[in-house]
Amino acid sequence: MISFTAEQVILVTDASSGIGAAIALELNSLGATVIANGRNEDKLETNKTRAAFPERFCVEARDLACELESLPGWITDLRKRYGKLYGLAHAAGVTLTASLREYDLTIARTMFDLLFHVPVLLAKGFADKRNNAGPGSSMLFIAAAGAVLPSPALLIYSSAKGALITAARCMSKELASAGLRVNCVSPGLVKTPMCDEFAALIGAEAFSRLTDAYPLGLGESEDISAAAAYLLSPQARWITGQNLLLAGGLG
Numbered sequence: 001m002i003s004f005t006a007e008q009v010i011l012v013t014d015a016s017s018g019i020g021a022a023i024a025l026e027l028n029s030l031g032a033t034v035i036a037n038g039r040n041e042d043k044l045e046t047n048k049t050r051a052a053f054p055e056r057f058c059v060e061a062r063d064l065a066c067e068l069e070s071l072p073g074w075i076t077d078l079r080k081r082y083g084k085l086y087g088l089a090h091a092a093g094v095t096l097t098a099s100l101r102e103y104d105l106t107i108a109r110t111m112f113d114l115l116f117h118v119p120v121l122l123a124k125g126f127a128d129k130r131n132n133a134g135p136g137s138s139m140l141f142i143a144a145a146g147a148v149l150p151s152p153a154l155l156i157y158s159s160a161k162g163a164l165i166t167a168a169r170c171m172s173k174e175l176a177s178a179g180l181r182v183n184c185v186s187p188g189l190v191k192t193p194m195c196d197e198f199a200a201l202i203g204a205e206a207f208s209r210l211t212d213a214y215p216l217g218l219g220e221s222e223d224i225s226a227a228a229a230y231l232l233s234p235q236a237r238w239i240t241g242q243n244l245l246l247a248g249g250l251g
Helices: 018-029 041-050 068-082 105-127 155-178 193-202 204-212 221-232
Strands: 009-012 033-038 057-061 085-090 138-142 181-187 243-246
Touching (some): 009 018, 009 068, 018 033, 018 085, 018 221, 033 068, 041 057, 068 085, 068 105, 085 105, 085 221, 105 138, 105 155, 138 155, 155 243, 193 204
Parallel strands (some): 009 085, 033 057, 085 138, 138 181, 181 243
């Protein structure tokens, strides 16, 4: 049975809605102390009222896209206030539809900042031995099925997520000697506000074609949070450097 203790402190990004919120609430329900990060403090506070153990649901509002260079230091600051971190679950991100003909260097750089540099800088802070709880601690990054099953309309997005998967594998090799684990989960289409925005962006007809490709239908946030909780838990102590594709049979 998956379980955590109150002493196991886990930072969850984008915990205000969607997959990030589901992960934060799942981990809290299993006993962990959760540091819930997001840009919208009101939504984070609302989620705190939904938590099984609200006294272990700590709200930390911050836009991770601002002052990227300070992110490792922010992890240090969190450690000083909450104790050493047992886990990091990075779910923050945005989606973008863009083909090769629409490739824009400024947009691409912004997307790579959000989808690649932010998680890697958070990982740098977490990997500092002063900031993590030592052997058994782990990081989990929410990547995307599009990085494994690419689409022509997701050139920039899928490339950035693919880079994150590769970075996680590199980190898993580098940090194994310290007993730290690093894994990714790559969801397909999941019923979240981001999915709704994506559907509106590409249009009803195109979205219908996409959903028809999922033999088990679209996923729910809880499908991802259950897998995330396992990979962050002590029960997954022998799993590192992996990317779990969760896409309802897509591909």
